Amino acid sequence: VDAASELPGEEVALALEVGTDGQLEVELAHTGGRVAVGKSLAPSVLRRPAFYCLGPLSSPMRWADLFAEAEEYEVTVGDIETELAERRGDG
Amino acid sequence: MADPNPLRVVADADVLAADLLVGGPARDALDVLRSHSWVELVATDALLDDCEAVVATLATPELAAAHRTKLDDLRFRVDQPTGDHPALASAYNGNAAHLLSFNPKLRRAKAGAALRKHLDVSVKHPRGFASLFDPERLWPEVGDGEYPGPDRDPRD
Numbered sequence: 001v002d003a004a005s006e007l008p009g010e011e012v013a014l015a016l017e018v019g020t021d022g023q024l025e026v027e028l029a030h031t032g033g034r035v036a037v038g039k040s041l042a043p044s045v046l047r048r049p050a051f052y053c054l055g056p057l058s059s060p061m062r063w064a065d066l067f068a069e070a071e072e073y074e075v076t077v078g079d080i081e082t083e084l085a086e087r088r089g090d091g
Numbered sequence: 092m093a094d095p096n097p098l099r100v101v102a103d104a105d106v107l108a109a110d111l112l113v114g115g116p117a118r119d120a121l122d123v124l125r126s127h128s129w130v131e132l133v134a135t136d137a138l139l140d141d142c143e144a145v146v147a148t149l150a151t152p153e154l155a156a157a158h159r160t161k162l163d164d165l166r167f168r169v170d171q172p173t174g175d176h177p178a179l180a181s182a183y184n185g186n187a188a189h190l191l192s193f194n195p196k197l198r199r200a201k202a203g204a205a206l207r208k209h210l211d212v213s214v215k216h217p218r219g220f221a222s223l224f225d226p227e228r229l230w231p232e233v234g235d236g237e238y239p240g241p242d243r244d245p246r247d
Contacts, residue, residue, distance in 0.1 A: 060160055061160075061161065062247050063247065064246035066111060066154070066158055066161060067114070067118075069154055069157075070154060073112055073149060073150045075112040075113055075149045076113065077113055077117075077193050079149055080105050080108045080109055080113070080145055080193075081105055081193060083144075083145045083148050083149060084108075084145050087144055088141070088176075
């Protein structure tokens with residue numbers, strides 16, 4: 001479903017879901033609101049939960065996230081110096 | 092030789108990697124750049140390659156790649172001549188006034204004298220940079236009026 005092209009401005013489609021009237025709806029990441037995209041689904045589809053992720057929506061990690069992830073590695077400046085010297089061939 | 096730009100800083104790959112994996116003085120130094128959009132981190136692709144390789148070895152390739160992406164967003168990119176030391180090439184081509192490194196060889200007086208024949212850069216330990224670099228004093232080079240303080244969240 002090419003829903004994104006029908007969405008206004010910089011809205012980002014978060015997920016597709018079946019609305020109460022059987023129309024496919026797109027949930028918007030920024031607003032949490034829903035937009036019907038005009039696709040009717042067959043009754044067999046309506047009987048099961050439908051929730052489709054459109055793909056990765058992650059923004060670049062924040063520095064805080066990177067630092068938190070790096071905390072588990074016990075690294076010293078000496079380790080870094082050794083690795084860098086080896087890479088540059090001046091060890 | 093052009094006057095060096097006091098608002099441009101090179102952090103060698105050891106400092107960039109230590110900012111991520113160790114913290115301490117490296118992070119204090121890089122926080123100055125992260126929190127002031129008008130203080131520029133200058134780096135060639137080769138410098139970021141070195142940092143990414145070190146982080147990938149000591150942590151994971153995924154963390155190294157994510158870190159590279161953030162550095163790419165932060166840096167002012169300059170060209171890397173083949174065979175040049177990545178940090179020195181960054182300082183030379185970016186006309187940076189400061190080069191941060193943990194490497195004592197680069198910070199020795201003899202090395203400084205040799206470097207000054209080619210570029211006017213001050214090689215500092217990140218601790219020295221964090222304690223001496225004063226954005227408020229440099230603000231008149233950038234804008235009018237009183238120094239407004241940091242304009243970015245260094246953890247964002």
